[in-house]
Amino acid sequence: xxxxxxxxxxxxxxKYVALVAGIAFASLLISQQAAIFWSALRSSTYGxxxxxxxDLWVMKPxxxxxxxxxxxxxxxxxxxxxxxxxxxxxxxxxxxxxxxTRQGSFRPVLVIGVDDATLIGAPAARMVAxxxxxxxxxxxxxxxxxxxxxxxxxxxxxxxQEVEIGHTRxxxxxxxxxxxxxxxxxxxxxxxxxxxxxxxETENTVxxxxxxxxxxxxxxxxxxRIEKETGLKARSSRGFSAEIIEWMLRFSGVAExxxxxxxxxxxxxxxxxxxxxxxxSVENVKQFATLKAIGVGNRSVLGMIFLQxxxxxxxxxxxxxxxxxxxxxxxxxxxxxxxxxNMPVAVFIGTGVFIYLxxxxxxxxxxxxxxxxxPAIVFRN
Amino acid sequence: MASTRxxxxxxxxxxxxxxxxxxxxxxxxLRFDAEPGQLTMLIGPSGCGKTTLISIIAGLLGADAxxxxxxxxxLLSLDAQQLLDFRLRRIGFxxxxxxxxxxxxxxxxxxxxxxxxxxxxxxxxxxxxxxxGQLGLGEQTxxxxxxxxxxxxxxxxxxxxxxxxxxxxxxxxPTAALDARSGHQVMExxxxxxxxxxxxxxxxxxxxxxxSFADRIAEMDDGLVVRVEDRAVAPSAYPMESSR
Ligand SMILES: Nc1ncnc2c1ncn2[C@@H]1O[C@H](COP(=O)(O)OP(=O)(O)O)[C@@H](O)[C@H]1O
Ligand SMILES: [Mg+2]
Numbered sequence: 001x002x003x004x005x006x007x008x009x010x011x012x013x014x015k016y017v018a019l020v021a022g023i024a025f026a027s028l029l030i031s032q033q034a035a036i037f038w039s040a041l042r043s044s045t046y047g048x049x050x051x052x053x054x055d056l057w058v059m060k061p062x063x064x065x066x067x068x069x070x071x072x073x074x075x076x077x078x079x080x081x082x083x084x085x086x087x088x089x090x091x092x093x094x095x096x097x098x099x100x101t102r103q104g105s106f107r108p109v110l111v112i113g114v115d116d117a118t119l120i121g122a123p124a125a126r127m128v129a130x131x132x133x134x135x136x137x138x139x140x141x142x143x144x145x146x147x148x149x150x151x152x153x154x155x156x157x158x159x160x161q162e163v164e165i166g167h168t169r170x171x172x173x174x175x176x177x178x179x180x181x182x183x184x185x186x187x188x189x190x191x192x193x194x195x196x197x198x199x200x201e202t203e204n205t206v207x208x209x210x211x212x213x214x215x216x217x218x219x220x221x222x223x224x225r226i227e228k229e230t231g232l233k234a235r236s237s238r239g240f241s242a243e244i245i246e247w248m249l250r251f252s253g254v255a256e257x258x259x260x261x262x263x264x265x266x267x268x269x270x271x272x273x274x275x276x277x278x279x280x281s282v283e284n285v286k287q288f289a290t291l292k293a294i295g296v297g298n299r300s301v302l303g304m305i306f307l308q309x310x311x312x313x314x315x316x317x318x319x320x321x322x323x324x325x326x327x328x329x330x331x332x333x334x335x336x337x338x339x340x341x342n343m344p345v346a347v348f349i350g351t352g353v354f355i356y357l358x359x360x361x362x363x364x365x366x367x368x369x370x371x372x373x374x375p376a377i378v379f380r381n
Numbered sequence: 382m383a384s385t386r387x388x389x390x391x392x393x394x395x396x397x398x399x400x401x402x403x404x405x406x407x408x409x410x411l412r413f414d415a416e417p418g419q420l421t422m423l424i425g426p427s428g429c430g431k432t433t434l435i436s437i438i439a440g441l442l443g444a445d446a447x448x449x450x451x452x453x454x455x456l457l458s459l460d461a462q463q464l465l466d467f468r469l470r471r472i473g474f475x476x477x478x479x480x481x482x483x484x485x486x487x488x489x490x491x492x493x494x495x496x497x498x499x500x501x502x503x504x505x506x507x508x509x510x511x512x513x514g515q516l517g518l519g520e521q522t523x524x525x526x527x528x529x530x531x532x533x534x535x536x537x538x539x540x541x542x543x544x545x546x547x548x549x550x551x552x553x554x555p556t557a558a559l560d561a562r563s564g565h566q567v568m569e570x571x572x573x574x575x576x577x578x579x580x581x582x583x584x585x586x587x588x589x590x591x592x593s594f595a596d597r598i599a600e601m602d603d604g605l606v607v608r609v610e611d612r613a614v615a616p617s618a619y620p621m622e623s624s625r
Binding site: 010291380 | 432435436439441442462465466467468469470472474476477480482483484485489493494496497498502541553
């Protein structure tokens with residue numbers, strides 16, 4: 001009866017298109033907004049992800065997220081090193097700096113200074129050109145490639161270009177992909193010594209201490225010990241990431257902003273898809289009743305409706321998510337506010353599951369009408 | 382299988398409906414018989430219960446009380462699955478509004494009962510085309526219902542009702558939506574193709590113009606069969622089974 005189900009579904013082209021388009025639109029709206037939401041949350045922990053060698057982050061007790069750090073004196077690094085269970089500890093510094101464009105104006109950038117000796121915290125896994133070891137060269141910096149293009153639209157994306165940050169001459173030693181900082185600033189990596197120089201800071205030159213718990217010890221326990229002995233705030237990498245995301249959800253407004261849009265997508269989706277599919281099935285009640293009168297069983301009828309629902313769900317979802325992915329493929333690599341964003345697999349799967357459940361639910365609502373329809377209605381006009 | 386040659390026999394059939402809290406008895410202990418090899422016409426004013434009666438005979442609707450023997454089966458004692466099977470193999474339906482599946486071609490529509498019974502599409506379509514040919518629609522097999530005239534659509538519906546060679550054909554006002562000419566043509570086809578030995582054909586109608594096609598006319602009024610008239614339909618190609 002597959003052929004019959006398909007014929008019934010596609011017979012009214014306009015309704016069929018409306019059905020698929022409704023699902024596509026809902027998929028687009030939900031997946032796109034969810035992807036942006038997801039990317040925004042993920043990028044807020046980018047620094048923690050980049051410093052994958054470290055499993056402990058130590059900071060002043062008042063610090064809540066990466067981008068809003070409160071630098072400490074250099075001595076804290078040794079304080080942390082001396083805590084039992086700490087294998088090693090290195091400083092990590094970040095500060096706002098000003099980059100001078102070719103036109104002579106200044107733009108803010110977030111300069112991240114990683115430990116000169118170990119380069120821990122540098123975006124080794126996110127390089128698009130060059131290597132983080134380039135930072136071992138004097139005055140070398142690594143630019144986020146989109147931010148670089150934004151600030152220097154007239155410069156080629158080439159290693160060796162000279163730029164000026166905080167009145168300090170720097171040489172571009174490589175390009176990475178790094179999401180913009182909390183305030184939208186482009187991220188520039190360099191060594192801590194150069195970053196300190198660029199920010200003209202003299203005293204408080206350690207934003208975070210990155211540390212590694214000794215083999216076989218639990219980072220959470222070591223973190224607790226660091227807190228007890230130094231009076232600083234210490235978190236495992238995982239715990240810090242979770243706290244950052246929680247902070248973003250509670251205080252940044254992203255949850256409200258995207259929550260509303262995603263909810264809108266859901267509501268619009270349910271309204272369009274549910275209603276269209278419901279109408280579709282109700283209009284077909286008599287056709288199904290005719291089949292039942294002829295002797296087609298409820299199981300076959302169920303199968304037919306299910307096939308119809310699945311087909312429109314899959315086609316609509318593919319179109320919608322396809323458009324959303326194209327959207328990110330087009331804007332993601334660019335220099336605008338969507339740079340670095342993509343369609344995470346989780347969003348893809350999540351949207352798919354949601355759309356499918358929605359279609360199946362509306363399909364079941366309509367099925368009830370069809371299954372309980374008195375087959376004797378075939379004789380009524 | 383002598384029982385298959387039995388016709389349709391109802392006695393003391395009762396059926397009520399509740400609508401808006403009011404109980405309305407539609408069939409009031411009705412007696413009705415239709416014999417194989419004959420075209421039995423069920424006539425009567427609108428609302429007297431004709432459709433209710435054939436819905437019960439088709440196993441689409443239950444009865445509140447009474448006896449019902451259809452093709453040798455005690456229909457009221459069958460369960461849902463058995464009723465479904467019974468309809469699928471032994472009953473053909475023709476509806477006032479044709480009830481064709483919109484997206485299917487004429488041949489596909491006719492093939493549906495066969496496919497539902499497990500026949501493969503190619504074989505089912507072949508038989509469907511042959512059936513359509515018998516009904517003078519050999520040229521229209523690939524057309525969608527909306528590309529056919531109403532008379533042609535009803536003929537497609539008749540082909541669908543007959544393609545699996547049922548022992549009982551139930552037609553509810555098959556000519557009511559047609560003009561006089563198409564209506565006449567549809568009745569002629571039912572007469573010449575549907576009526577055969579061993580098959581019970583029941584046609585509900587209140588269309589006076591077609592009464593002449595009946596072997597027997599049962600007239601209903603207010604939930605009862607009030608008059609039965611056996612007629613000699615001439616000329617008929619088929620030997621009549623003896624009726625009462
Ligand atoms: N499912 C139903 N629910 C309530 N009333 C019904 C139902 N089916 C039929 N009736 C009532 O039963 C009566 C007989 O209907 P029907 O059998 O369709 O008559 P006919 O086919 O002779 O015109 C009508 O008054 C109709 O309103
Ligand atoms: Mg009626």
